[in-house]
Amino acid sequence: MQVQPYLFFNGRAEEALAFYARAVGAQTTFLLRFGDAPEQPSSEACNWQPEQIMHANMSIGDSQIMVSDGAEPEAGFSGFSLAISAATPEEAQRLYDALAEGGQATMPLQETFWALSFGMLTDRFGVNWMVNCERPNFPG
The missing domain is CATH 3.30.720.110 (Signal recognition particle alu RNA binding heterodimer, srp9/1)
Structure with missing residues (x-):
């Protein structure tokens, strides 16, 4: 069993992936954009752009971290490091x-x-x- 963090970057996931590649040697091992999904979410369900990242995996050493642009604009990272x-x-x-x-x-x-x-x-x-x-x- 594994527990993997899933981080939501509110439209900045691509920038975050590039930053972590430079900062800690993270490698993007999978990337799916909203526009690449076989079924598009209804406009009421989300307001993301086709070029934004629906889901990505990045590896840092032996660890996997999942990443997405999807989240509420006021969502933040608190309560963990x-x-x-x-x-x-x-x-x-x-x-x-x-x-x-x-x-x-x-x-x-x-x-x-x-x-x-x-x-x-x-x-x-x-x-x-x-x-x-x-x-x-x-x-x-």
């Missing part, structure tokens, strides 16, 4: 800086009792991230 692991403090810094571009740092990248490097941020799309470089042999 995506956690990404780095192999070294230098990689953690690179990931943190790339994800923070156009976003906001909420906890600077720093050493903690459990990590060689840990920080939190909200990216330009409002997605919360935790960047962690685990301390070797830390119990957990």
